[in-house]
Amino acid sequence: MAKAKTNYTCSECGGITNKWGGQCPSCGAWNTLVETIVETGSNRFSVQHQGLAQSAPVLSLADIEAIDVPRFGTGIEEFDRVLGGGLVAGGVVLIGGDPGIGKSTLLLQALANLSKIKKVLYVSGEESGAQIALRAKRLAVDAKDLKLQAEIQLEKILNTLADHKPDVAVIDSIQTVYSDALSSAPGSVAQVRECAAQLTRVAKQTGITIIMVGHVTKEGALAGPRVLEHIVDTVLYFEGDTHSSFRLVRAIKNRFGAVNELGVFAMTEKGLKGVSNPSALFLSQHDTPVPGACVMVTQEGTRPLLVEIQALVDTSHLPNARRLSVGLEQNRLAMLLAVLHRHAGIAAFDQDVFINAVGGVKITEPAADLAVLLAIHSSMRSKPLPRGLVVFGEVGLAGEIRPAPRGQERLREAAKLGFSIALIPKSNAPKQKIEGLTIIAVERIEEALNRVREHE
Numbered sequence: 001m002a003k004a005k006t007n008y009t010c011s012e013c014g015g016i017t018n019k020w021g022g023q024c025p026s027c028g029a030w031n032t033l034v035e036t037i038v039e040t041g042s043n044r045f046s047v048q049h050q051g052l053a054q055s056a057p058v059l060s061l062a063d064i065e066a067i068d069v070p071r072f073g074t075g076i077e078e079f080d081r082v083l084g085g086g087l088v089a090g091g092v093v094l095i096g097g098d099p100g101i102g103k104s105t106l107l108l109q110a111l112a113n114l115s116k117i118k119k120v121l122y123v124s125g126e127e128s129g130a131q132i133a134l135r136a137k138r139l140a141v142d143a144k145d146l147k148l149q150a151e152i153q154l155e156k157i158l159n160t161l162a163d164h165k166p167d168v169a170v171i172d173s174i175q176t177v178y179s180d181a182l183s184s185a186p187g188s189v190a191q192v193r194e195c196a197a198q199l200t201r202v203a204k205q206t207g208i209t210i211i212m213v214g215h216v217t218k219e220g221a222l223a224g225p226r227v228l229e230h231i232v233d234t235v236l237y238f239e240g241d242t243h244s245s246f247r248l249v250r251a252i253k254n255r256f257g258a259v260n261e262l263g264v265f266a267m268t269e270k271g272l273k274g275v276s277n278p279s280a281l282f283l284s285q286h287d288t289p290v291p292g293a294c295v296m297v298t299q300e301g302t303r304p305l306l307v308e309i310q311a312l313v314d315t316s317h318l319p320n321a322r323r324l325s326v327g328l329e330q331n332r333l334a335m336l337l338a339v340l341h342r343h344a345g346i347a348a349f350d351q352d353v354f355i356n357a358v359g360g361v362k363i364t365e366p367a368a369d370l371a372v373l374l375a376i377h378s379s380m381r382s383k384p385l386p387r388g389l390v391v392f393g394e395v396g397l398a399g400e401i402r403p404a405p406r407g408q409e410r411l412r413e414a415a416k417l418g419f420s421i422a423l424i425p426k427s428n429a430p431k432q433k434i435e436g437l438t439i440i441a442v443e444r445i446e447e448a449l450n451r452v453r454e455h456e
Helices: 076-085 103-114 129-139 154-164 189-206 229-230 278-282 331-342 368-383 405-415 447-455
Strands: 008-009 031-036 092-096 120-124 147-150 167-170 209-214 233-239 248-252 260-267 273-274 291-302 303-315 323-327 351-358 389-391 421-425 437-444
Touching: 031 189, 031 273, 031 389, 076 233, 076 260, 076 273, 092 103, 092 189, 092 229, 103 129, 103 209, 103 273, 120 154, 129 147, 154 189, 167 389, 189 273, 189 351, 209 351, 233 437, 260 278, 278 303, 278 331, 291 405, 303 368, 303 405, 323 331, 331 351, 331 368, 331 421, 331 447, 351 368, 368 389, 368 447, 405 421, 421 447, 437 447
Parallel strands: 092 209, 092 233, 120 147, 120 167, 167 209, 291 389, 323 351, 389 421, 421 437
Antiparallel strands: 008 031, 233 248, 248 260, 260 273, 291 303, 303 351
């Protein structure tokens, strides 16, 4: 098959040149030329092009029947939770993460489970068939019905999909796949974009569920063009330290379900196992209460999690005091310290402040504000917070404590795990009493600090 004609387009100004160069000849920007296929009158996605395509009919939204998308589970409960209940026929899932974090392991386990009820295909561009077979043996999975292909050429992969017609196919990884229509190397922007677009088109036309593995950059973002995340239906991220046995899978985009769902796994000798009670991972075990530790309830999608926030405040010996935050936003810490000084009269300008979320979890919601301030205040006074205390709430610049969403679910989760005192925003106060839980509802940060001192 003859190669398609290509040129190079500047991602900054849109200028076109026939040869690649380090600098765009149109606008002078550096390293912005990207190889693209020259559009012709024929459709490169179809072998037989028959004139102009007819336009799709225009329908009224009210006349379109809204039906739930049928799903099928992978046999891994935590993975299904992140996907929104399971995989969707014709859906395209992109899963990214650091090397060695467990992407291929999780997908091999999922495909082994699916192979008992579905036709599955594992396309490997990074490992040989012997390596994958060795991993399956190590994981002790039943993979006798799992079909495998070691291939990186897109056209051959598309022919395999057309011949075998699997229900689920895994492409590991999209950065290793290349198309003969482009002369650039696998993993380049043009190759990743073109291969992902054609695989997505096949998934939509045939109903094959395609799961693509994506590499990540050193900053942690998915490598390749940003359009890769726009093309697919679901984007999942693997998080966690490779030196730790725990892994977090987070959904940041899902056209068929809720986003920000969280799946928690433990890496064992037999692969990844779902953790049914993840709150236990994020709570330190102290025989006696210690200063600077405060437990909060965060909400990850539909799941409430109890996480311990630890703070260490120490006298600074530098002209500029240090502010370090692990698992929480750095800029928000500086803002909260200013609120603590202005509205509670507690200054920390000459103190080094270190904040850590136990267990390696990343908390992005503002409902952690109150827990951070109470942990800082506890560390500065060298006095532990009351035993059995759990808190949540957003702190505003005016010193007010704002409500957090799903307050009732957070409180029920805390009560289930044995906490006895809850310091929460007044707007989140439950109308009915929760058994075993004393509710302290506050409106301002100074009021919250005073109520905590009363229970010490």
